[in-house]
Amino acid sequence: MSGAHAERAHALLSASGSSRWLKCTPSVQLEQEFEETTSEFAEEGTAAHELSELFLQLHFEQINKRTFTRRLNKFKKENEHYSEGMEEYVKTYVDVVIERANESFSVASDAQVLLEQRLDFSQWVPDGFGTGDVVIVGDGTLEVIDLKYGKGVPVSAEGNTQMRLYALGALNQYGILYDIETVRMTIVQPRLDSISTDEIDVDELLTWADEIVKPKAEMAANGDGEFCAGDHCRFCRAKHVCKARADANLEMAKYDFRNPNLLTHEEIGQILHEAEELKRWAQDVQNYALIQAESHGEKFPGWKLVEGRSNRKYTDEEAVPKTLLAEGYAEEEIYKPREILGISAMEKAIGKKRFKELLSELVIKPSGKPTLVPESDKRPELNSVESAVEDFS
Numbered sequence: 115m116s117g118a119h120a121e122r123a124h125a126l127l128s129a130s131g132s133s134r135w136l137k138c139t140p141s142v143q144l145e146q147e148f149e150e151t152t153s154e155f156a157e158e159g160t161a162a163h164e165l166s167e168l169f170l171q172l173h174f175e176q177i178n179k180r181t182f183t184r185r186l187n188k189f190k191k192e193n194e195h196y197s198e199g200m201e202e203y204v205k206t207y208v209d210v211v212i213e214r215a216n217e218s219f220s221v222a223s224d225a226q227v228l229l230e231q232r233l234d235f236s237q238w239v240p241d242g243f244g245t246g247d248v249v250i251v252g253d254g255t256l257e258v259i260d261l262k263y264g265k266g267v268p269v270s271a272e273g274n275t276q277m278r279l280y281a282l283g284a285l286n287q288y289g290i291l292y293d294i295e296t297v298r299m300t301i302v303q304p305r306l307d308s309i310s311t312d313e314i315d316v317d318e319l320l321t322w323a324d325e326i327v328k329p330k331a332e333m334a335a336n337g338d339g340e341f342c343a344g345d346h347c348r349f350c351r352a353k354h355v356c357k358a359r360a361d362a363n364l365e366m367a368k369y370d371f372r373n374p375n376l377l378t379h380e381e382i383g384q385i386l387h388e389a390e391e392l393k394r395w396a397q398d399v400q401n402y403a404l405i406q407a408e409s410h411g412e413k414f415p416g417w418k419l420v421e422g423r424s425n426r427k428y429t430d431e432e433a434v435p436k437t438l439l440a441e442g443y444a445e446e447e448i449y450k451p452r453e454i455l456g457i458s459a460m461e462k463a464i465g466k467k468r469f470k471e472l473l474s475e476l477v478i479k480p481s482g483k484p485t486l487v488p489e490s491d492k493r494p495e496l497n498s499v500e501s502a503v504e505d506f507s
């Protein structure tokens with residue numbers, strides 16, 4: 115295993131942050147004032163990438179079966195994030211890569227599959243580089259494939275700037291050796307059952323790189339341009355205290371109501387959209403203030419740090435039943451009935467494949483509670499109150 119997943123170097127103008135710095139160019143310099151942090155989810159993603167690389171290396175004969183088994187056993191033993199569930203999700207992604215590679219071999223026998231490739235797109239972005247999970251290159255088409263192990267935020271390949279920058283890096287490297295006309299970009303998000311692919315002509319990609327990326331990247335590197343808040347603030351390190359984001363949200367809250375007494379349906383529709391970002395922003399500010407107060411003793415006018423509410427707990431869980439049983443209480447009185455694992459936890463414990471084999475007949479998915487979502491959501495619309503009620507009952 116390359117072992118480089120956790121230490122993947124990060125460029126200042128990273129491909130993964132490009133959707134942000136392309137829209138809000140000064141964010142890159144502002145972010146430097148805040149420490150980069152990692153999360154449990156990021157570590158889990160790193161583990162999934164390591165595991166997938168191992169399976170891909172075996173399939174594409176970069177390691178032999180013996181090395182694979184030794185490394186896999188070591189990974190299982192040492193990586194706390196490993197589970198059979200993870201292995202199955204990773205295999206779904208590996209299958210997609212193999213399928214795409216086979217497609218490419220069928221049209222170009224000299225096609226190449228490159229794993230964990232450093233991709234240099236510094237021709238357009240100062241010091242720009244990233245690591246592509248998989249690059250498949252053959253005559254005619256170049257494909258970049260990325261595993262996203264997270265399931266919190268769905269990520270589409272369509273117009274995805276990170277994937278486009280990786281594609282530029284790959285084109286830069288292999289465009290001389292192969293006659294590439296089209297670039298395909300695929301994101302596999304196995305835990306959301308999602309495979310999304312976008313395609314772009316090489317000429318169109320290069321025009322985007324020259325006319326949009328290059329000038330914006332230069333501005334971003336110099337800290338120039340206007341702050342611009344939006345969805346992209348979600349992963350910005352300055353999001354908790356950024357003035358531009360606060361101004362945008364406060365501006366949003368100063369709604370200009372047409373009817374001074376009652377909201378119209380259009381106004382409610384707009385507020386529902388804006389409420390999502392307002393909620394996220396308020397939560398970010400609350401989290402930030404708590405960390406500052408707790409860890410750095412900071413004070414915020416009108417607020418104080420107090421002990422949160424807590425629940426009583428036993429000091430010795432073995433002594434409690436002993437005491438009660440000795441007093442003549444029956445086991446059924448003092449113990450909870452045994453509880454079966456929930457569906458996701460069970461899938462994680464026994465693996466998705468075994469779960470399907472053994473339990474698929476014993477699982478149903480009841481209709482969900484009606485919920486209001488933006489029109490862009492992929493779920494079909496419930497037609498009416500009656501049909502919602504009917505479906506529900």
Ligand code: SF4
Pocket residue numbers: 134138140141144341342343344346347350351352353354356357358359
């Ligand atoms: S929080 Fe949003 S507006 Fe502020 S710097 Fe970051 S991306 Fe720009």
